Amino acid sequence: MTMTTPDIPDSPTPESPARESPVRESPAPGSPFPEAGRSVGGRSARVIRNAATTEIPVHLLFRDGPDPVPVRLSPVVVGRRQGTGEQPRLGRPVAERPRPLPPVDPELVERPARVLPGGAGVLAGACGAAGCVATSWWAGVLPPLVAGALGLPEHPGAAGLGPAQWAAYTAAGALGLFGFGGLARGRTGRAWVLGLFGRYRGTVRRTGLLWVNPLLLRRRVDVRLRHWRSEPMQAADHGGVALRVVVLVVWRVRDTARATLGIEDHETYVRECVEAALLRVPVEAPGAVRGSPDTVQDALTRLVAADATPVGIEVFAVRPVRVEYAPEVAAAMHRRRIAALDAQHRASVLTSVVDSVEDTVTRLTTRGLVELDDYERKVLVKDLTVAFCAGRGRRGRRPADPGAGKRNRFRYWYGHV
Template structure:
């Protein structure tokens, strides 16, 4: 049995240390983490991504994906108001007149024009070629020209706009005023772009304590983007109303009789919420302010009794404070001027009698008043 002994040649250099773990890897620790005063959770958790074994390559850190912020709902980004192509109204009038003139000339060509009309128009007498295919084609062209000319005439008004569409596709918005010519094949939708005030009916709401209220609000708004307001939602006025109702469920409204500061704070919060919800559909909201605040019918009676009880308690506390001050002033004056000399028992009896007398007097005065 032979024994084989292996020797390391000198040319191979020093012997490399043998790894105890074949897949071992080192992770670099930042220096600032060793000297922190208090332990804090590290926001970045190291994770190995694409490491090659046996190369000593340090693992790369994968940053966690940031939490996505909640954004308001958006409509089609390509749906943005743009000006439509229209012509001055004179072009439509000229086209219509040319259509009528072509129809009249075709009638004269066919010989169907009465002699009286020919003499009135100064036309030479022409026996006519009759109604053939050429005449009918000329009639069709003249009629189409006249219909396109007069049928495309439209009148633009201040504060109104036309939203144009063709086969379900948005073709632009017309904000011009005066007489103009619009392609009669386009579908027109009139939109009011003036500053508008909307006073709502009573809507359900609640105060900071959760008591049910009925609130009527005044909304100042206008249509800023006609394309989104008309095509982005089914009905932008209904959408605005629903946004106001949703905002009232999230914002506490001051109770009836509360200070102006509470109403201003609620109005500012309502305006901010409604403006953020309606901006994606082309509606610009300037103000949403509660104009009337009342308790809901189911809690109105109970809150009325509660308010009366609070006022009564406040009145009683005021009367009692006044009576105590009057009794104290009376007893102090009597003793300081030496009119009476009282021991503790007599002082207590005098205070009791004066308190009863003053309370009865205050009650009679209040009842008479």
């Protein structure tokens, strides 16, 4: 059955008032939508128009909300055609690049400091002391005992302490203080970081007796190869189970200027770098089968070395030496591990029993000792399985007669056969 719809005449009827057709051959001058009046496929675009507003395409009223802002991916906006209501097309998202490390201050680069041999300081101090003695003899205030010990006669024209004598005392005392006050002893594996009024003046790595300007501030740094064993730190395995890991870090200070002046405390910085690396690298749980024992160590060493290199610290190895479950999950994981071991033991026992039953039945049939049909074979397999399982269950017990169990077992088998 076909239903027909009567044609609706284009002319207005008394029931329907006359409406102005929205079809326009050309857009109004100054319209912000030049494509609104154009016809598409022989039909004109539908618009809303009144006397006070301009023409607005109908589909612009039903646009979707703004696109959600992505969290980690930066979309590339291709663009849209003006006046069509087309949503902006998103190109292929580009992953955010890792942030680079902050630049290193070019002044914080280790360089050798200017120092003198220790003999120069001893000589200067001796000259200052000799100048003080000579000034005292000149002023006539040198004690007779000291003068006799030094073999100096009494000065004939001693005039006492005057401005000239005080000036000589000052110069000789300053020379002696600078000479003896700048003496330092350099040790193997230790270095001095020198600074003057907050400015880096160099590093001393020399050993032996040295003379360093006494006005410089000295900071001793240990540059030997060092081993640091951490306290239990937080970590996680591949399944997200909380762990406690103790690591052994092998490191040393390579650039004393950056390690001392670039950060507040380089030992604390190394510890924090290790903690951050443990939160990023999954550690193998206790008792897990490890594919490669050096995988976790290489990953931890690479991450810690990348964070410690800009501050002048060289990291050679970060080795997990002890891994255990966190206290809050230790009991549950212990029960889980025991259950897994029990299931593995049961599976191995069942496999060995099945192999033994199969071997026994095969030997009995191939040697022609018995002839069994399907039903008898099933009964024999069942009885042998029960017997083997019962024998393995009593294996841990010590029977009174060692051969009694075996004789009874064979009697049971051949009685059923």
